[in-house]
Amino acid sequence: MPLDSDFAANIALLRDLDHKIHETLAVVEINAEEIVQLVDTREQILHKLLEAIQARPELKHEQQWQEAVKTTQTVVELMQSKTDELAMALKKYRHGKRSVQQYQKFL
Secondary structure, X not given: OOOOHHHHHHHHHHHHHHHHHHHHHHOOOOOHHHHHHHHHHHHHHHHHHXXXXXXXXXXXXXXXXXXXXXXXXXXXXXXXXHHHHHHHHHHHHHHHHHHHHHXXXXX
């Protein structure tokens, strides 16, 4: 069964966005605004894809959609991992800042 052209185009856009999200999260200095924009765009595309699937339920069995679902899980896990990593770095930073403040009391 041939895919709907809009559905296929949205799957391709989703794949491109996933690649950009992975690249953006891989750098040392994360640009939060860029991540938010990419995730918002990804969410809009997912809504379009879900609407297409509601209109044509057979699309949910397509390999491209199944891959998109798996990729979504991977992106969520990657973002959670990066969030946890940043939270730990922030915790260490705050602890270090408090230590410096304690030492400054003695100066």
